[in-house]
Amino acid sequence: MFVTRVFGRTLLAAAKSETSGAAAAAASTAKTAYNPLEEFFEADRSPDEDKPVVYGRSWKASELRLKSWDDLNKLWYVLLKEKNMLMTQRQMLNAQNLRFPNPERIPKVRKSMCRIKQVLTERAIEDPDPRRSAEMKRMINAL
Numbered sequence: 001m002f003v004t005r006v007f008g009r010t011l012l013a014a015a016k017s018e019t020s021g022a023a024a025a026a027a028s029t030a031k032t033a034y035n036p037l038e039e040f041f042e043a044d045r046s047p048d049e050d051k052p053v054v055y056g057r058s059w060k061a062s063e064l065r066l067k068s069w070d071d072l073n074k075l076w077y078v079l080l081k082e083k084n085m086l087m088t089q090r091q092m093l094n095a096q097n098l099r100f101p102n103p104e105r106i107p108k109v110r111k112s113m114c115r116i117k118q119v120l121t122e123r124a125i126e127d128p129d130p131r132r133s134a135e136m137k138r139m140i141n142a143l
Contacts, residue, residue, distance in 0.1 A: 039081060042089055058108040064119045076116050076143065083109045117143060 064072060086109065090100045117140055124136035 039085065041092075042085060053102070055102060055105050055108070058111040059115055061115045061119055064115055065122075069120075069123075072116050072120060076113065079109050079113050079116075083113070 059075070064075075067075070083106070086106050090103075090106070093100050120140045121137065124133050124140060127133040127136060
């Protein structure tokens with residue numbers, strides 16, 4: 001969900017810059033310079049939208065067992081960014097005495113992260129080399 005939102009913004013920005021002239025593209029890129037702190041905030045939606053936004057479910061352990069170590073590592077950091085974004089948004093809205101929309105998203109992200117750790121621990125236990133298994137367990141516990 002987070003990845004599609006980022007790619008959607010990138011593709012939308014690319015489409016806008018292709019349709020406008022070179023001078024307009026230079027002016028628009030000057031206005032919308034990349035700010036890494038923007039990743040901590042969700043894209044604004046107008047409250048007038050009548051369709052409720054449906055968010056995905058948490059990852060199942062059976063699905064995660066099919067993924068490679070690298071894929072799980074990438075997914076861990078995507079979920080970590082999503083969790084940080086949600087926690088930042090919740091804190092910001094709480095400071096303004098506003099309601100946090102869709103609070104069920106945070107437990108879904110946490111549950112997915114716990115399941116990744118579970119799958120990686122299972123793989124570490126199954127490893128026949130005790131040194132490598134201990135090293136993998138240390139890495140997993142450091143997450």
